[in-house]
Amino acid sequence: xxxxxxxxxxxxxxxxxxxxxxxxxxxxxxxxxxxxxxxxxxxxxxxxxxxxxxxxxxxxxxxxxxxxxxxxxxxxxxxxxxxxxxxxxxxxxxxxxxxxxxxxxxxxxxxxxxxxxxxxxxxxxxxxxxxxxxxxxxxxxxxxxxxxxxxxxxxxxxxxxxxxxxxxxxxxxxxxxxxxxxxxxxxxxxxxxxxxxxxxxxxxxxxxxxxxxxxxxxxxxxxxxxxxxxxxxxxxxxxxxxxxxxxxxxxxxxxxxxxxxxxxxxxxxxxxxxxxxxxxxxxxxxxxxxxxxxxxxxxxxxxxxxxxxxxxxxxxxxxxxxxxxxxxxxxxxx
Amino acid sequence: xxxxxxxxxxxxxxxxxxxxxxxxxxxxxxxxxxxxxxxxxxxxxxxxxxxxxxxxxxxxxxxxxxxxxxxxxxxxxxxxxxxxxxxxxxxxxxxxxxxxxxxxxxxxxxxxxxxxxxxxxxxxxxxxxxxxxxxxxxxxxxxxxxxxxxxxxxxxxxxxxxxxxxxxxxxxxxxxxxxxxxxxxxxxxxxxxxxxxxxxxxxxxxxxxxxxxxxxxxxxxxxxxxxxxxxxxxxxxxxxxxxxxxxxxxxxxxxxxxxxxxxxxxxxxxxxxxxxxxxxxxxxxxxxxxxxxxxxxxxxxxxxxxxxxxxxxxxxxxxxxxxxxxxxxxxxxxx
Numbered sequence: 094x095x096x097x098x099x100x101x102x103x104x105x106x107x108x109x110x111x112x113x114x115x116x117x118x119x120x121x122x123x124x125x126x127x128x129x130x131x132x133x134x135x136x137x138x139x140x141x142x143x144x145x146x147x148x149x150x151x152x153x154x155x156x157x158x159x160x161x162x163x164x165x166x167x168x169x170x171x172x173x174x175x176x177x178x179x180x181x182x183x184x185x186x187x188x189x190x191x192x193x194x195x196x197x198x199x200x201x202x203x204x205x206x207x208x209x210x211x212x213x214x215x216x217x218x219x220x221x222x223x224x225x226x227x228x229x230x231x232x233x234x235x236x237x238x239x240x241x242x243x244x245x246x247x248x249x250x251x252x253x254x255x256x257x258x259x260x261x262x263x264x265x266x267x268x269x270x271x272x273x274x275x276x277x278x279x280x281x282x283x284x285x286x287x288x289x290x291x292x293x294x295x296x297x298x299x300x301x302x303x304x305x306x307x308x309x310x311x312x313x314x315x316x317x318x319x320x321x322x323x324x325x326x327x328x329x330x331x332x333x334x335x336x337x338x339x340x341x342x343x344x345x346x347x348x349x350x351x352x353x354x355x356x357x358x359x360x361x362x363x364x365x366x367x368x369x370x371x372x373x374x375x376x377x378x379x380x381x382x383x384x385x386x387x388x389x390x391x392x393x394x395x396x397x398x399x400x401x402x403x404x405x406x407x408x409x410x411x412x413x414x415x416x417x418x419x420x421x422x423x424x425x426x427x
Numbered sequence: 428x429x430x431x432x433x434x435x436x437x438x439x440x441x442x443x444x445x446x447x448x449x450x451x452x453x454x455x456x457x458x459x460x461x462x463x464x465x466x467x468x469x470x471x472x473x474x475x476x477x478x479x480x481x482x483x484x485x486x487x488x489x490x491x492x493x494x495x496x497x498x499x500x501x502x503x504x505x506x507x508x509x510x511x512x513x514x515x516x517x518x519x520x521x522x523x524x525x526x527x528x529x530x531x532x533x534x535x536x537x538x539x540x541x542x543x544x545x546x547x548x549x550x551x552x553x554x555x556x557x558x559x560x561x562x563x564x565x566x567x568x569x570x571x572x573x574x575x576x577x578x579x580x581x582x583x584x585x586x587x588x589x590x591x592x593x594x595x596x597x598x599x600x601x602x603x604x605x606x607x608x609x610x611x612x613x614x615x616x617x618x619x620x621x622x623x624x625x626x627x628x629x630x631x632x633x634x635x636x637x638x639x640x641x642x643x644x645x646x647x648x649x650x651x652x653x654x655x656x657x658x659x660x661x662x663x664x665x666x667x668x669x670x671x672x673x674x675x676x677x678x679x680x681x682x683x684x685x686x687x688x689x690x691x692x693x694x695x696x697x698x699x700x701x702x703x704x705x706x707x708x709x710x711x712x713x714x715x716x717x718x719x720x721x722x723x724x725x726x727x728x729x730x731x732x733x734x735x736x737x738x739x740x741x742x743x744x745x746x747x748x749x750x751x752x753x754x755x756x757x758x759x760x761x762x
Contacts, residue, residue, distance in 0.1 A: 134669075254721070257721030257722065257724070257725060258721070258722075283715065283716075283718070284715070284718060285715050286721065286724075288674075290670060290671075290673075290674070291664060291668060291671070292660070292664050292668070292671045292674065293674055295664055296476050296708070297711065297715065299472040299475070299476065300469075300472055300473070300476070300708060300709075300711060300712035300715060301712060301715045301716060302468070302472070303461065303466070303467075303468035303469040303471075303472060304457060304458070304460070304461025304469070304716050305461075319665065320664065323663075323664060323665050327475070327588050327663075328468060328471075328472070342665075342666075342668075346665075410572075410668070410669070
């Protein structure tokens with residue numbers, strides 16, 4: 094059925110492609126979101142974003158149903174069972190944030206074989222038949238270094254990493270290393286692990302600061318910028334350029350410091366609304382739009398003149414967010 | 428502040444000394460390998476952050492002293508809730524600091540009493556009871572605070588960052604509180620009751636110690652200390668957040684054990700908690716300063732912690748005595 098519609102799309106849709114890509118009716122289709130972990134603010138926002146966009150899509154008659162299924166533990170076995178159940182329950186598409194890149198591949202292949210569309214995002218899977226809406230964390234690290242190199246001629250850099258051994262941490266770190274290889278007048282004078290947590294970052298930075306020379310910039314991974322700023326303030330040092338990670342605390346600090354003393358920096362992270370991009374990719378796939386299997390999520394960056402605006406639209410305690418539209422998903426097909 | 432008054436402790440065995448020795452080594456290595464001379468700044472930072480490790484550790488120590496199986500896993504959730512309550516009650520106003528602090532400590536004492544009721548009335552083992560109550564308390568914190576970070580009052584923020592020379596005022600206050608608690612634990616009937624219970628509950632009961640009241644008060648006291656720590660932590664880190672207490676679950680137990688206190692209860696060293704807190708902070712700082720690869724840092728951390736606990740363990744207390752005998756003699760004299 095899907096293949097048939099795809100064929101229809103290719104033949105009839107060419108002229109319409111720009112404004113109205115080849116889309117069959119998906120109003121009787123059901124989409125499930127299998128989520129491996131729900132225990133932090135980022136994931137909560139990810140789930141809420143999905144629910145909001147999905148509810149609107151159901152109200153608009155785009156799809157029949159969309160539901161979120163969380164696993165209680167971040168375990169591949171449990172998520173594999175959940176995906177099997179979702180297939181048995183007759184969902185046409187499964188959107189998933191995976192507990193493992195490889196361990197779910199068999200059950201995903203089985204789902205694909207039964208005609209189910211599988212879209213993985215954030216923590217993607219390697220199964221060939223699944224769409225992967227992934228994040229280029231290496232590019233994020235490079236972006237940070239490029240920004241600093243645009244502001245300063247050179248200097249000392251403090252790197253705050255996340256958790257040792259985490260793939261995202263490794264990728265951002267390698268991006269920062271790649272960036273520094275291009276801008277050789279910067280030197281990393283210290284590295285700490287902040288666990289993406291404000292209080293931990295504050296403690297780690299406060300511990301290493303006494304032994305450091307002047308720090309001109311701090312590269313981060315998100316969730317750690319505000320804590321770093323607190324540590325510099327408590328040590329009586331000037332707060333250097335700290336790359337922020339779109340958290341409310343960080344944006345608030347930045348906006349306040351900007352108002353008080355013209356503090357300048359940038360902020361970059363992934364929007365938790367990436368779940369909605371995965372939702373639309375699934376919907377498009379159901380409708381027969383042949384999107385590429387590998388899709389890279391754009392970063393949500395905040396520039397100096399945008400901080401007040403983004404802060405105003407970010408809930409206290411949350412992360413700056415955007416909800417993606419069907420057009421955003423379709424743009425990847427062009 | 429040398430608190431070696433537990434009944435079972437024989438004269439001279441002072442396993443807590445190892446945590447201070449280890450902390451001193453970490454500090455020396457850090458300063459030696461650092462590029463700039465930041466010895467005093469390092470002292471300031473380590474005292475500030477040791478305060479949080481130590482206060483949570485002191486809270487845990489009181490519960491652990493009660494005897495085998497006693498532990499409080501609700502400390503992180505308690506910190507999260509109490510800090511949120513304090514910051515909201517204070518509302519950024521210096522005139523409300525005292526009321527906010529009292530409100531937080533009231534919340535803490537209720538959490539502690541709740542823990543005790545689960546353990547005593549429902550006969551649930553402490554490890555499960557306090558774990559369960561931590562879920563409830565954390566849920567209340569989420570519902571109550573909703574992730575919203577209220578700025579601490581400027582006066583309170585100033586206080587937690589104030590220093591006399593290189594010494595943070597907050598740490599001095601916390602050390603003073605610890606000393607009072609040491610007197611409470613080792614010199615008062617209530618405190619000796621806690622230790623007696625930890626050594627032998629039957630004997631304690633026969634000795635006419637009000638077992639249930641002692642247990643209830645100890646859990647309440649521990650949770651109140653943790654709540655107090657939560658307020659300081661929120662003031663120090665620019666407001667309360669819903670996960671700021673989470674890292675103090677394992678560390679609160681670790682500093683008790685590293686400080687030479689018996690995990691089975693009945694033999695406690697409050698001074699060791701502070702030594703272990705300095706040690707824990709300086710250990711991470713040292714590994715950061717050395718700039719080792721992430722895998723090596725974690726491995727070194729594990730090895731060094733094991734080494735210190737081994738040296739401080741009950742059986743090996745004699746080594747400590749031999750090495751530090753002169754030190755000990757000097758430290759015993761003042762009382």
